[in-house]
Amino acid sequence: MDFKQLKALITVAEVGSVTRAAELLHLVQPAVTRQIRTLEEELGVSLFERTRQGMRPTDAGAIMVERARRALNELERARAEVRPAPGAVTGIVTVGLLESTTDLLAEPLVTTLTRAHPGIDLRLITAYSGHLQQWLDDGDLDLSLLYNMDSTPSLNARPLVxxxxxxxxxxxxxxxxxxxxxxxxxxxxxxxxxxxxxxxxxxxxxxxxxxxxxxxxxxxxxxxxxxxxxxxxxxxxxxxxxxxxxxxxxxxxxxxxxxxxxxxxxSIVLATPRSGRTPPAVEAVAHELVQQIRSAVAQGSWLTAEVLGTDAD
Structure with a gap:
């Protein structure tokens, strides 16, 4: 199992076509077919079935696509973190924002981080609290705003507002x-x-x-x-x-x-995973997000809100 096979697997699943996947990967169609077939032989299961709508992942294929996507994301994250950049904070950070907070927080957060930490690749995901918590538990988010929750065995929850x-x-x-x-x-x-x-x-x-x-x-x-x-x-x-x-x-x-x-x-908390090391880029984004929230409350932009906690960042 190698990088090329996983990339082919994800691309075929996303576009539903070996031909289209080959175009996007700049490969010939037989090469993509061979990568998928070799992966299936290694795993001993079929990963796709042909339908009128195109190539559709089997149950086993769907599991592999999900895991492969996460594995490639982690490799991309590692590459960004170790890339030489003396004195700069670099890396990929995926942040979950509650839908109700996006108009107030998204643009100022991006503006501040672009200026202060241009080496951070920021990715914003917006959804409701339950979905964001599940994605945080699954490792798809690095940190997220959630509401009305306490710390759990898998997550730290810092009260904010x-x-x-x-x-x-x-x-x-x-x-x-x-x-x-x-x-x-x-x-x-x-x-x-x-x-x-x-x-x-x-x-x-x-x-x-x-x-x-x-x-x-x-x-x-x-x-x-x-x-x-x-x-x-x-x-x-x-x-x-x-x-x-x-x-x-x-x-x-x-x-x-x-x-x-x-x-x-x-109540709104900033939730982060308990396990594993926290990369400097994630710490930097968390700090800026907390500052944006405190600033919004202080300026009266966040109606009838009270800041919770006064600990230093």
């Missing part, structure tokens, strides 16, 4: 930041909610139970942007973290107020 959840309504509702809305009042409207099982939905459901109210759920979605779009269109109100609605309030497309009776908060 906690923020109030807000009631969000169309601009015509006239909600105000200085006039909190009781949960019962919000629940009197049709609600556009995160899908059941989503971590934010768990917090909202717990708040509804504490308020002893039933929610009239008009729609559910796994996208914060869709939540806001449906609210703008008049399908109901919703509940979101303040960091995800600051721009909408500023431009007047939505109105919002802190949720109260009861207050509902979420």
């Amino acid at each position: 906690r923020e109030h959840l807000w009631v969000v309504a169309p601009a015509s509702a006239g909600l105000r930041a200085d006039e909190p809305v009781p949960f019962a009042e919000a629940a009197a409207h049709p609600l556009v909610m995160p899908a059941s099982g989503h971590s934010l939905r768990v917090l909202i459901d717990a708040g509804a139970a504490r308020a002893d109210v039933d929610m009239n759920v008009a729609a559910q979605t796994n996208s914060m942007r869709v939540q806001k779009q449906l609210v703008r269109a008049g399908h109901g109100w919703t509940v979101l973290p303040g960091v995800g609605i600051a721009d909408d309030i500023t431009d007047g497309t939505l109105s919002a107020a802190p949720l109260t009776e009861p207050d509902v908060w979420r």
Whole structure:
């Protein structure tokens, strides 16, 4: 099993065609076919099956593709870390950002790191907390923002910030930041909610139970942007973290107020794997991400948020 075989395996799986894979790898088709066949003979299993839609990995092939991709990523990471660059921090760092934080944090983080550490190859992945935690456990992320979690046997969780959840309504509702809305009042409207099982939905459901109210759920979605779009269109109100609605309030497309009776908060942590050495590039990115969050809270860009912890970086 060698690098060329693994590269051929991944490429065929991605494009579904030996011919197209050969073009992308700058090889002749028989060479790619031979690499796949040799790998299958070594493993004693079939890695692909031919379908009308093209070459599709078998169950064994899917496992090999996933593992091969990770192995090649680690080799690429090692190459970047050991490449001579006196005095510079270099390497590949893959960061997970919660969807609600991307508008506030992504661009400033990239700008700062480009200036301070041009040798770092930064890769940003955005998703919901549950997906990000799974990818962090699987080794696909180096660090990630997560919420409402403690340290686990596999992950360190450093508390960063906690923020109030807000009631969000169309601009015509006239909600105000200085006039909190009781949960019962919000629940009197049709609600556009995160899908059941989503971590934010768990917090909202717990708040509804504490308020002893039933929610009239008009729609559910796994996208914060869709939540806001449906609210703008008049399908109901919703509940979101303040960091995800600051721009909408500023431009007047939505109105919002802190949720109260009861207050509902979420806490955000910076999670990193416990095992293995932490490369300098990962440490540098973690430091800059923490600084961006603290700066956003200090400047008031992160609505009703409180910094957690004062330890030095």
